[in-house]
Amino acid sequence: MVSAWIDAARRPLPRLIGTRLALSLLMLLVVSMLIFAGIQLLPGDAASAILGQSATPAARQQLELRLGLDQPALSRYLSWLGGMLRGDFGVSFSSGQPIAAALAYRLNNTLFLAGCTALIAVPLALLIGLWSALHRGSVLDRGLNALTRAAVSLPEFFSGYLLILVFAIWLGWLPSSAAVFGEMPLSTRLYFIALPCFTLILAVLGHMANMTRAALLAIQQESYVETARLKGLSPWCVLRCHVLPNAWPPIINVIMLNLAYLIVGVVIVENVFVYPGLGQYMIDGISKRDIPVIQACGLVLAAVYIALNLLADLLSILANPRLRHVD
Amino acid sequence: MLKGWARKMAEPLLRIEALHIVAAENDARSVVDRVSFTLESGEVLGLIGESGAGKSTIGLAALGSCRPGMRVAGGVVSFRGSDLLRLDERGLRRLRGSKIAYVAQSASAAFNPALPIGEQVIEVAYRHGLLRRDQARAKALELFRELGLPQPETFYARYPHQVSGGQLQRAMIAMALCAGPELLIFDEPTTALDVTTQLGVLAAIAEVIRRYGVAAIYISHDLAVVAQLAQKIMVLRHGRCVEYGDAEQVIQAPRAAYTRELLAAQAPSAPLAALPALDPERPARLLEVEGVSLDYAKRSVLKQVSLGLEEGSTLGVIGESGSGKSTLGRVICGLLRPRQGRLRLGGETLPAGLDQRSREQLRAVQLIHQSPDSALNPRQKIGRQIERALCCFTTLNAPQRRARLRELMAQVELGVELLERYPAGLSGGQKQRVCIARALAAEPRLIVCDEPTSALDPLVAQGVLALLRRVQRESGVAYLFITHDLAVLRQIADRVAVIKDGDVVYQGALEGLLNDPPGGYIRDLLSAVPELRIGWLEERLERPAAGDNENVA
Numbered sequence: 001m002v003s004a005w006i007d008a009a010r011r012p013l014p015r016l017i018g019t020r021l022a023l024s025l026l027m028l029l030v031v032s033m034l035i036f037a038g039i040q041l042l043p044g045d046a047a048s049a050i051l052g053q054s055a056t057p058a059a060r061q062q063l064e065l066r067l068g069l070d071q072p073a074l075s076r077y078l079s080w081l082g083g084m085l086r087g088d089f090g091v092s093f094s095s096g097q098p099i100a101a102a103l104a105y106r107l108n109n110t111l112f113l114a115g116c117t118a119l120i121a122v123p124l125a126l127l128i129g130l131w132s133a134l135h136r137g138s139v140l141d142r143g144l145n146a147l148t149r150a151a152v153s154l155p156e157f158f159s160g161y162l163l164i165l166v167f168a169i170w171l172g173w174l175p176s177s178a179a180v181f182g183e184m185p186l187s188t189r190l191y192f193i194a195l196p197c198f199t200l201i202l203a204v205l206g207h208m209a210n211m212t213r214a215a216l217l218a219i220q221q222e223s224y225v226e227t228a229r230l231k232g233l234s235p236w237c238v239l240r241c242h243v244l245p246n247a248w249p250p251i252i253n254v255i256m257l258n259l260a261y262l263i264v265g266v267v268i269v270e271n272v273f274v275y276p277g278l279g280q281y282m283i284d285g286i287s288k289r290d291i292p293v294i295q296a297c298g299l300v301l302a303a304v305y306i307a308l309n310l311l312a313d314l315l316s317i318l319a320n321p322r323l324r325h326v327d
Numbered sequence: 328m329l330k331g332w333a334r335k336m337a338e339p340l341l342r343i344e345a346l347h348i349v350a351a352e353n354d355a356r357s358v359v360d361r362v363s364f365t366l367e368s369g370e371v372l373g374l375i376g377e378s379g380a381g382k383s384t385i386g387l388a389a390l391g392s393c394r395p396g397m398r399v400a401g402g403v404v405s406f407r408g409s410d411l412l413r414l415d416e417r418g419l420r421r422l423r424g425s426k427i428a429y430v431a432q433s434a435s436a437a438f439n440p441a442l443p444i445g446e447q448v449i450e451v452a453y454r455h456g457l458l459r460r461d462q463a464r465a466k467a468l469e470l471f472r473e474l475g476l477p478q479p480e481t482f483y484a485r486y487p488h489q490v491s492g493g494q495l496q497r498a499m500i501a502m503a504l505c506a507g508p509e510l511l512i513f514d515e516p517t518t519a520l521d522v523t524t525q526l527g528v529l530a531a532i533a534e535v536i537r538r539y540g541v542a543a544i545y546i547s548h549d550l551a552v553v554a555q556l557a558q559k560i561m562v563l564r565h566g567r568c569v570e571y572g573d574a575e576q577v578i579q580a581p582r583a584a585y586t587r588e589l590l591a592a593q594a595p596s597a598p599l600a601a602l603p604a605l606d607p608e609r610p611a612r613l614l615e616v617e618g619v620s621l622d623y624a625k626r627s628v629l630k631q632v633s634l635g636l637e638e639g640s641t642l643g644v645i646g647e648s649g650s651g652k653s654t655l656g657r658v659i660c661g662l663l664r665p666r667q668g669r670l671r672l673g674g675e676t677l678p679a680g681l682d683q684r685s686r687e688q689l690r691a692v693q694l695i696h697q698s699p700d701s702a703l704n705p706r707q708k709i710g711r712q713i714e715r716a717l718c719c720f721t722t723l724n725a726p727q728r729r730a731r732l733r734e735l736m737a738q739v740e741l742g743v744e745l746l747e748r749y750p751a752g753l754s755g756g757q758k759q760r761v762c763i764a765r766a767l768a769a770e771p772r773l774i775v776c777d778e779p780t781s782a783l784d785p786l787v788a789q790g791v792l793a794l795l796r797r798v799q800r801e802s803g804v805a806y807l808f809i810t811h812d813l814a815v816l817r818q819i820a821d822r823v824a825v826i827k828d829g830d831v832v833y834q835g836a837l838e839g840l841l842n843d844p845p846g847g848y849i850r851d852l853l854s855a856v857p858e859l860r861i862g863w864l865e866e867r868l869e870r871p872a873a874g875d876n877e878n879v880a
Contacts, residue, residue: 223436230390231451231502232423241450245441321441321486 017314024310028303032084035298036077039291067093080295090292092285099296102281107300109180110270110277113193114262117200122255125205129212129251134239136217145213148206156265160199160272167195178273196273200266204258211254215247222246249316256312260305338408340542341366341389341510346402348384348393348566358397359384360566364559366542368509373557373574374546375589377784378755381566382546383432386512388412389544390427391419406510424451428503432515434495438487444498445483451506463505470501473538474531492648493524497531504535511536511543517552521647521811522855529555529857530868548784550593551857554578555864562586575861592785593814593859610637612674613805614773619658619668621651628654629665630829636773636822639803643820643837645810645852651829652809653697656775659807660694673772690720693766697778699758703750709761710746716768735764738801739794756787760794767798776808780815792818813856825849 051059064070068079083090089099128148132141151159168176178192219225220243228242267279274280278297285293348359359381366372374382387393388404391411404411406427411419423429428451431437439447448470449463458466464483471479474497487495496516503511513532517525533556536543547553553560553574560577562570562585570583581587614636621629628651636642646652657663659670661681670677672691678684696702704712710732717728736743739760750758759779766774776795780788796819799806808819816823816837823840825833827848833840840849857863 223431223433224439227429227431227437228439228450230387230392230423230429232420232425233450233454234420237454241442242439246439319441322488 013317016317020310020313024306028299028306031302031306032081032299033077035295035302036073036080039294040073042289080292084296084299089296092293093290094288094293099292103278103296103300106276106278106281109275110263110266110279112189113196113200113266113270113275113277114259116190116193117197117204117262118259120197121201121205121258122208124201125208125255126212126251128205128209129216130239132209132213133216133220134235145210148209150206151202152206154202156199156203156268157272159202160196160269163195163199164272176273178275180276193275196269196275199269199272200262203265203269204261208254208258212247212251215250215254216243219243219247245319248319252315252319253312256308256315260308263304263308264301338405339365340368340370340407341544342403342405343385343389344403344405346385346388346404347400348381348388348397349400351396351398354398354400357400357566359388361402362561362563362566362568364561364568364571366510366544368542369536369540370559371536371543371545371557373553373560374544374563375548375550375553375560376563377548377786379565380563382548382563383514384566385563386429386514386544386546389510389512390423390429392423421455424508425455425457425506426508427510427512428506428508430496430499430503430511430513430516433519434499434516435487435492435519437499438495440487443484443486444490444495448483448498448502448505451502455506457506467501467505470504471498473535474498474501475527476501491524493520493528496520496524496528500528500531500535504539504541507539509541511541513543513545515547518547518549522813523647523851525552525857526855526867529864532556533864549857550578550589551859551863554859554861555857562589578859578861588786590859592789610639612636613638613672614659614807615669615671616655616659617669617671619655619665619670621654621658621663621665628829629658632668632826632829632831634824634831634834636805636807638772639799639805640821641799641806641808641819643808643810643816643823644826645813645816645823646826647811647852650826652811652826653777655826656694656777656807656809659773660692660775661689662694686720690769691772693769693771693774695759695762695766695774695776695779698782699755699762699779700750700782702762703758705750707749708746709748709750709753713746713761713765713768716765720769731768735768738767738798739764754787755783756790759783759791763791763794763798767802767804770802771804773805773807776806778810781810781812788815795819813853825852 051063068076071079080090087100089103091097092099092102095102128144132144135141154162164176167174174194175192176195178196180189180192184192216239225238225242228238233241263278266275266277267283269275270277270279271283278301282294282297282301284290285297342365344363345361346359346363347357347361350356350358362381362385364372374385376382384394384397388399389406389411391404391414393399399412402412406422409418411422414422438444445464445467448467449458449460452458452463452466453460457463468479468483471482476482476494476497482490482494482498490498496519499516516532517528520528529552532545535541536556543556545553545556550560557574560570560572560574561568562577562583564585570577570581570586572582577586578590581590612635614634616632616634619629619632620627632651632655634642634644634655644652644655654663658665658679661677661679661684664679670679672688677688677692681689703709713732713735714728717723717731721728721731723731732746733743736746741757741760741764745753745757745761750761753761759782762779779795780791783791792815795806798804806819808816810816820837822835823833823837824831825840825848833849840853854867
């Protein structure tokens with residue numbers, strides 16, 4: 001495998017990667033425009049939201065002047081984009097603090113929760129998918145299939161409260177609130193995020209397991225798998241040497257899609273469990289009409305999403321010898 | 328004990344007795360119906376039959392395997408005295424690959440695209456613990472050399488998509504031989520190859536069978552191919568054995584009527600029964616292709632191709648796969664835009680793109696695809712699909728269309744009840760007839776036929792060719808008939824164009840091509856078609872043609 005990677009470096013692969021990278025950056029630029037334009041279309045204005053309904057027009061005007069809201073949209077967009085490129089995320093309207101520090105802390109929390117979930121959910125999903133593909137049609141296969149599908153169909157705000165009811169209220173094993181703070185030791189932190197983590201696993205596990213199973217079953221129909229069986233190879237060897245290498249691209253794609261969901265889609269779970277992550281920060285920003293916060297959160301989430309998809313693309317290319325060895 | 332030993336010695340290498348395989352969901356439908364034969368060491372048996380005759384199923388049963396959807400209902404498959412049908416998975420795995428090896432029809436599908444070829448070739452030998460990895464590798468390289476593969480060391484590390492179909496088929500043979508098996512199952516190993524490539528692969532197969540003294544079952548629908556390799560031939564139809572005997576007897580003195588039919592379908596037919604004599608005065612030019620060039624990416628596929636086709640006649644376009652013949656057909660249909668060149672239809676310029684062509688021009692040129700399975704919409708009834716063409720290209724009203732549908736079905740010799748069926752309910756030959764009816768619905772002046780018979784069994788193909796000839800006689804439509812099969816060309820074409828690497832290397836009368844081959848390439852192409860007599864392959868290999876060095880080691 002290592003030799004294949006080194007080999008890949010000499011092929012026109014760098015150009016392929018370069019193209020994907022450039023496209024991703026372009027996409028991010030377009031997304032930044034959409035975020036900015038979207039927020040311009042929101043009803044209500046920040047100054048009234050901050051000052052309250054009873055504010056005098058003069059006070060409102062003064063505040064707008066101070067926040068730079070009197071500038072035309074294009075110049076505000078360009079100065080925002082320029083700031084972003086320099087790592088300056090702006091200052092929060094409501095708290096007056098720089099956004100970058102708060103955002104980094106929140107993003108860190110979100111990544112921690114998503115990472116813990118992924119560490120459990122991805123291997124588990126692969127195992128379930130593999131097992132059900134190997135024992136296709138068995139009672140356990142059908143049972144797992146039904147269970148994972150049911151888990152996917154439950155929205156997180158429902159399954160989250162269900163888990164709180166069972167594990168926090170009835171059994172009293174786990175805390176219902178995941179309000180972690182800075183100096184918490186790792187073990188306590190893990191104890192606190194157990195329930196949100198479990199909720200997220202339920203949300204992503206089924207999709208990944210089902211797609212893994214489907215990808216493996218599709219490859220098993222291929223003629224070269226029949227050939228491998230007729231060569232007298234053991235079922236495990238057929239799976240490892242002939243099925244898996246070809247099943248990776250679709251599996252990688254679905255895993256990346258779910259990882260992206262873990263980071264972008266945690267808004268609901270963070271709110272259910274009062275977890276101080278990026279999603280909650282964004283919701284706070286929206287309720288306070290804190291435009292710089294909303295924009296920064298939106299852009300960071302979009303960047304993560306695009307980066308994970310780019311990674312999925314690149315891994316799929318590396319897993320496919322047709323793309324790796326271009327003549 | 329001595330008795331047991333004596334019985335073991337008397338036991339042939341492979342004994343199949345009353346093998347009965349049925350469809351899994353319906354026991355009454357036999358896929359293989361009580362077939363019996365024996366095979367001694369070093370012997371080659373040819374299994375002949377059309378698709379669905381059960382040839383491949385028997386071949387897989389010889390490995391103790393059965394495809395999903397089928398079930399072994401009874402019989403014995405005894406290899407060296409042990410019954411494969413009663414052996415457990417572990418016992419079967421010990422035999423598969425190491426004692427009995429399988430060469431699949433399409434090597435490009437049978438090789439794993441994600442692994443280097445060499446790895447797949449040596450896998451059996453070292454995973455069964457027969458050879459160490461380096462020994463297996465040395466053996467593979469030796470086999471590559473013997474099979475005439477170029478630069479064995481480089482070839483070993485290549486991926487399947489990087490080599491040609493013929494090379495892959497040889498690599499598949501090397502893969503089967505690597506562990507030193509006693510029995511090889513060849514499941515149509517040359518069907519997917521061009522004639523010249525097929526010749527090389529056949530020679531390689533004949534050579535390894537002779538050198539290693541292995542027994543083989545050779546499955547094919549092509550009697551001429553089997554005649555070159557097999558000592559015994561079994562003819563199958565609908566899962567039953569209709570004739571079983573020495574190769575010589577089956578070919579020269581067939582007993583069963585069905586065998587005679589098969590032989591007749593393959594005999595080099597006297598050129599075309601009663602082609603309509605063309606008008607004494609030169610008929611008008613229908614299609615003119617002038618200097619058409621086309622590139623895929625940077626590869627030039629068509630190079631300055633110029634052709635002409637007369638009203639109501641057939642131009643056969645022949646060439647190997649990758650020669651650009653199908654691309655030419657697509658250019659004429661307007662599906663591909665050439666980089667340069669012009670098309671003229673009936674004297675008028677025919678625009679390159681479909682969107683620039685008038686409805687009249689669209690109507691005038693129709694296409695029949697190679698594979699009728701993918702050319703018909705599986706979710707629409709047959710009648711609806713033909714009617715669609717009527718709606719597009721004619722001004723008939725609903726009752727008139729219904730009458731015309733019946734006419735068309737009669738013209739292609741199909742019953743009107745098929746109009747209400749979905750394509751899945753039709754046989755391959757029926758589907759191709761539906762495609763012809765759909766093309767005729769537009770009342771075209773030219774039909775581009777892109778290998779319309781190559782996916783069909785020989786007897787069915789005969790019927791479709793006869794139909795195309797009759798339709799031409801009746802309606803005066805012209806055909807541009809693309810094929811890689813000279814036998815087909817002989818039956819349908821008035822004039823031929825030979826395409827090689829995107830160049831027209833010959834254009835003219837069919838007789839000229841057949842009687843006085845002008846160029847080396849055409850001569851090779853002609854002489855590579857297997858003839859239906861025993862010993863043809865050896866004779867052919869003793870007098871190699873100019874282009875052989877790349878194909879035959």
